[in-house]
Amino acid sequence: MAKIDQAHIRNFSIIAHIDHGKSTLADRLLEATKTVTTREMEEQLLDNMDLERERGITIKARAVRLSYTAKNGEVYDLNLIDTPGHVDFNYEVSRSLNACEGAILVVDATQGIEAQTLANAYLAVDADLEILPVINKIDLPSADIDGARREIEDVIGIPAMDCPAVSAKMGINIPDVLEHIVTDIPAPKGDENAPLKALIFDSYYDSYLGVVVYIRVVDGTLRSGDTIRMMSTGQTFQVVDVGVMDAFGLAKREELSAGEVGYLTASIKSVGDTRVGDTVTLAENPAAEALPGFKAVQPMVYAGIYPADGSRYGDLRDALEKLRLNDAALSFEPETSIALGFGYRCGFLGLLHMEIIEERLEREFNLDLITTAPSVIYEITKRDGEMLRIDNPTNYPDPAEIDKAFEPVVRASIITPTDYVGGLMDLCQDRRGEFVDMKYLDSTRVELHYKLPLNEIIYDFFDALKSRSRGYASLDYELEGYVESKLVKLDFLLNGDQVDALSFIVHEEKAYARARKIAEKLKDNIPRQLFEVPIQAAIGSKIIARETVKAMRKDVLAKCYGGDITRKKKLLEKQKEGKKKMRQLGSVQISPEAFMAVLKLDDDN
Amino acid sequence: MHIPFCLSKCRYCDFHSAAASPAVKEQYVAALVRDLAVSASRAKGMTVDTVYVGGGTPTVLPPDVLAAVLKTVRAHYAVSPDAEITVECNPGTYTEGMFEVLAAAGVNRLSIGGQSAVDCELCALGRPHTAAQLAATVAAARAAGIGNINVDLMLGIPHQNMDTLAYTLDAVLSLSPEHISAYGLRVEEGTPFWQERHTLPLADDDTVADMQLAVAARLTAAGYVHYEVSNYAKNQYRSRHNLRYWLGAPYLGFGPGAHSYFGGVRTAIPRDTGAYLDAVERGDFRSLVTERHVLTPHELREEYVMLRMRLFEGIEEADFTARFGVSFEEAYGDLSRLIAGGFVTRRDGRIAFTEKGMYVSNTILSEWLDFSL
Numbered sequence: 002m003a004k005i006d007q008a009h010i011r012n013f014s015i016i017a018h019i020d021h022g023k024s025t026l027a028d029r030l031l032e033a034t035k036t037v038t039t040r041e042m043e044e045q046l047l048d049n050m051d052l053e054r055e056r057g058i059t060i061k062a063r064a065v066r067l068s069y070t071a072k073n074g075e076v077y078d079l080n081l082i083d084t085p086g087h088v089d090f091n092y093e094v095s096r097s098l099n100a101c102e103g104a105i106l107v108v109d110a111t112q113g114i115e116a117q118t119l120a121n122a123y124l125a126v127d128a129d130l131e132i133l134p135v136i137n138k139i140d141l142p143s144a145d146i147d148g149a150r151r152e153i154e155d156v157i158g159i160p161a162m163d164c165p166a167v168s169a170k171m172g173i174n175i176p177d178v179l180e181h182i183v184t185d186i187p188a189p190k191g192d193e194n195a196p197l198k199a200l201i202f203d204s205y206y207d208s209y210l211g212v213v214v215y216i217r218v219v220d221g222t223l224r225s226g227d228t229i230r231m232m233s234t235g236q237t238f239q240v241v242d243v244g245v246m247d248a249f250g251l252a253k254r255e256e257l258s259a260g261e262v263g264y265l266t267a268s269i270k271s272v273g274d275t276r277v278g279d280t281v282t283l284a285e286n287p288a289a290e291a292l293p294g295f296k297a298v299q300p301m302v303y304a305g306i307y308p309a310d311g312s313r314y315g316d317l318r319d320a321l322e323k324l325r326l327n328d329a330a331l332s333f334e335p336e337t338s339i340a341l342g343f344g345y346r347c348g349f350l351g352l353l354h355m356e357i358i359e360e361r362l363e364r365e366f367n368l369d370l371i372t373t374a375p376s377v378i379y380e381i382t383k384r385d386g387e388m389l390r391i392d393n394p395t396n397y398p399d400p401a402e403i404d405k406a407f408e409p410v411v412r413a414s415i416i417t418p419t420d421y422v423g424g425l426m427d428l429c430q431d432r433r434g435e436f437v438d439m440k441y442l443d444s445t446r447v448e449l450h451y452k453l454p455l456n457e458i459i460y461d462f463f464d465a466l467k468s469r470s471r472g473y474a475s476l477d478y479e480l481e482g483y484v485e486s487k488l489v490k491l492d493f494l495l496n497g498d499q500v501d502a503l504s505f506i507v508h509e510e511k512a513y514a515r516a517r518k519i520a521e522k523l524k525d526n527i528p529r530q531l532f533e534v535p536i537q538a539a540i541g542s543k544i545i546a547r548e549t550v551k552a553m554r555k556d557v558l559a560k561c562y563g564g565d566i567t568r569k570k571k572l573l574e575k576q577k578e579g580k581k582k583m584r585q586l587g588s589v590q591i592s593p594e595a596f597m598a599v600l601k602l603d604d605d606n
Numbered sequence: 607m608h609i610p611f612c613l614s615k616c617r618y619c620d621f622h623s624a625a626a627s628p629a630v631k632e633q634y635v636a637a638l639v640r641d642l643a644v645s646a647s648r649a650k651g652m653t654v655d656t657v658y659v660g661g662g663t664p665t666v667l668p669p670d671v672l673a674a675v676l677k678t679v680r681a682h683y684a685v686s687p688d689a690e691i692t693v694e695c696n697p698g699t700y701t702e703g704m705f706e707v708l709a710a711a712g713v714n715r716l717s718i719g720g721q722s723a724v725d726c727e728l729c730a731l732g733r734p735h736t737a738a739q740l741a742a743t744v745a746a747a748r749a750a751g752i753g754n755i756n757v758d759l760m761l762g763i764p765h766q767n768m769d770t771l772a773y774t775l776d777a778v779l780s781l782s783p784e785h786i787s788a789y790g791l792r793v794e795e796g797t798p799f800w801q802e803r804h805t806l807p808l809a810d811d812d813t814v815a816d817m818q819l820a821v822a823a824r825l826t827a828a829g830y831v832h833y834e835v836s837n838y839a840k841n842q843y844r845s846r847h848n849l850r851y852w853l854g855a856p857y858l859g860f861g862p863g864a865h866s867y868f869g870g871v872r873t874a875i876p877r878d879t880g881a882y883l884d885a886v887e888r889g890d891f892r893s894l895v896t897e898r899h900v901l902t903p904h905e906l907r908e909e910y911v912m913l914r915m916r917l918f919e920g921i922e923e924a925d926f927t928a929r930f931g932v933s934f935e936e937a938y939g940d941l942s943r944l945i946a947g948g949f950v951t952r953r954d955g956r957i958a959f960t961e962k963g964m965y966v967s968n969t970i971l972s973e974w975l976d977f978s979l
Contacts, residue, residue, distance in 0.1 A: 531969055532947060554815035556968040559761075559789035559836045561916055563851050564865040567872060567899070569912065576972035 089351030100217030103186030191259025197221030300348025307344030608861030698735030705750030723777035920958025
């Protein structure tokens with residue numbers, strides 16, 4: 002294949018708020034450039050994990066090369082880099098954007114700008130990208146194209162009067178988008194002869210090839226056989242193959258040079274060695290400095306994951322190891338709970354990431370799990386000067402030893418119709434939010450800024466936000482830092498025995514309400530036993546809430562005559578079987594389902 | 607013996623029974639009689655101590671037909687002279703002269719499905735009779751000389767409360783039955799109640815537990831002995847037939863859905879009247895039994911505990927050890943926690959449930975017993 006000069010390359014991402022039609026537009030671009038034919042298309046081709054398709058979100062970035070013959074008769078290589086559409090993956094989004102010169106900003110003509118539209122637009126501006134707005138869903142009766150154009154100009158401050166207005170779903174005006182990509186988005190301007198600098202924006206593990214690394218070559222040229230160096234770690238690898246991604250997979254090439262997007266394989270065993278944002282250079286003629294912006298991703302949310310069936314601990318370990326091959330952001334280490342036995346303390350980028358991992362463990366590895374309440378990382382300075390980072394309530398030190406405690410706060414942006422502002426401000430206030438400012442985007446919509454403790458956000462904040470705004474409000478946040486806070490560790494006792502798996506760290510003000518709530522849930526979910534079970538919530542030795550599970554009074558079958566004997570035997574056997582699955586929490590037995598029901602974060606207050 | 611016919615199907619009932627035409631009933635009785643005759647060889651040399659005709663509603667058959675069935679039993683089996691012969695009866699099926707015919711055929715015990723003395727509760731259950739019919743049935747049976755009468759009562763009926771239960775108990779006690787069975791209603795799959803289970807005004811377990819205690823207190827005060835989970839008897843009137851089930855004595859069952867325990871083997875006949883008729887007609891008595899289970903020595907022990915512990919007299923420790931070669935506590939562990947908790951008593955060489963323990967005995971038994979071994 003003839004080598005293409007940089008003037009005929011366009012690298013772009015598509016960014017959008019969730020459900021604004023990003024994936025559908027990507028599919029149409031593939032179709033319109035005959036990268037795939039309609040018949041071959043599976044709906045939303047780029048999102049190729051089951052979970053992604055079900056949830057309508059992109060979890061990992063994907064890239065594909067389109068070949069487009071423009072109106073000027075020339076052929077262009079358009080590299081589309083898809084980005085994850087969720088706040089948990091903000092860093093990945095920013096790296097994907099850095100691999101591009103431009104971004105298509107999809108705005109739903111019926112919804113206008115939402116929190117993630119703005120957050121993504123700002124990321125694109127930060128990455129110095131040319132933003133090409135595209136107004137989508139113009140086929141819908143409630144579409145307000147001119148309103149959307151005005152909003153883009155007013156709120157984001159980029160011209161939008163001539164931008165394409167399309168219906169990705171109906172395939173209307175798609176060629177217009179392609180033409181704008183060529184005319185509006187700048188060509189890459191790398192130096193082919195400079196030392197190699199290639200940005201890693203994604204990678205995945207393949208059992209035959211090892212890690213497949215997605216790169217954008219910024220400067221220089223990369224060929225198979227080259228020895229490369231990862232600039233963040235200094236590790237070197239010998240390149241096996243380089244190539245590009247077409248809609249159906251990898252297509253080998255002899256080389257990739259400045260401006261191009263493609264992949265490399267180098268018998269790399271773990272995605273942990275190919276960090277998103279890292280710079281690939283050549284070992285023999287290395288670049289003087291790495292591309293800016295690299296950081297190692299840090300988990301923000303931790304939870305204990307245990308197999309419901311204790312004997313499957315080994316299976317859980319194998320499953321987590323397999324998932325980590327493909328997910329450098331997932332961390333885990335063994336932990337033991339008196340109540341739950343052997344399991345893993347897992348670190349996640351956020352709640353969505355955690356849910357995804359849980360679902361994959363359950364679906365792909367057929368595991369039943371018990372997950373403890375998610376926790377953030379707290380920082381503690383002890384009186385003796387020691388600094389601790391606590392990701393597990395069990396390790397929380399004795400309050401007497403604590404000098405100062407710190408918790409992470411995020412800067413949250415909420416975009417909502419004005420009708421719900423009152424309710425959402427109450428919510429933020431209730432979640433210990435600190436009001437920053439409020440901006441009217443137009444006469445009907447407002448952008449609220451709050452500083453919020455992260456541990457309040459992971460406690461069902463998103464659900465509460467949605468329910469108080471009838472689903473209209475949108476949320477985006479980024480970590481701002483740590484602030485000093487009055488934290489306490491809340492413990493629960495059943496029959497006088499502390500149950501380690503139920504402990505969590507909470508702000509002093511919230512402790513009483515949370516304690517009462519969980520105690521009530523325990524009461525509702527612990528099956529009645531032969532003996533009465535007292536439930537207590539405690540901070541240290543101080544009991545702050547109590548409930549009682551009354552003793553069981555009746556479970557006998559009234560009738561047991563000739564025909565009932567076999568049936569009764571089966572019933573007792575089944576009851577015994579059920580007991581084997583029960584977890585012994587102190588002297589109390591509770592089923593894994595009941596345990597999960599207690600930990601489920603489903604309240605709105 | 608199972609008579610799989612009823613006037614109508616009650617709304618909670620999952621027994622094998624249905625309304626049927628006279629022709630079907632006739633055909634069924636012929637098959638049952640043939641089955642009884644052919645199976646008699648199995649019981650050769652054994653004495654029959656109790657006969658129980660249940661259902662369904664046996665009294666939907668004409669009394670002379672029932673008498674003929676009992677005659678067949680006497681003709682082919684060694685029925686002891688003082689045998690307990692029980693017939694189940696629905697108060698709605700009573701016809702004049704019925705009990706005289708049955709008494710003449712040897713029936714000396716009547717078990718009447720009274721359920722409640724409150725008509726709106728009977729109606730909620732779909733019972734085809736009234737409280738007044740219960741009283742009339744009892745009076746007629748006594749007049750015919752049947753001196754041992756059981757009345758079934760039900761607890762946890764939709765709309766029932768402690769007051770209406772007290773009313774029912776008073777009404778039933780005024781009839782002075784020798785035996786009373788009080789069962790908690792169970793909503794079984796496949797019944798109309800099951801379909802309506804989310805909207806039915808059913809009492810919760812705590813209320814039914816309160817009802818059980820109220821029944822026990824009232825009947826004990828009236829001179830009845832609470833001898834089994836749901837059964838109360840005056841003097842010597844414990845149900846000899848039902849005791850056989852709980853003491854592990856052998857019995858033969860006839861008719862669709864009937865179970866037998868004979869020679870250490872439990873068998874069952876499918877709940878399918880048509881299949882039963884076909885098999886008997888073909889003379890293929892082997893195909894009648896589809897479930898057949900030979901008890902292992904371990905199962906014998908577990909059943910012994912499961913069934914005998916339904917009786918308030920419980921288990922004689924020496925008998926247990928003699929039968930199974932281990933002591934009760936060696937087999938099932940230390941009892942002190944259950945004794946201290948007031949669930950189990952251990953005195954005079956016997957282990958038994960207390961009233962409180964009896965009502966939660968499934969949980970305790972499932973800790974002790976293991977039928978999977």
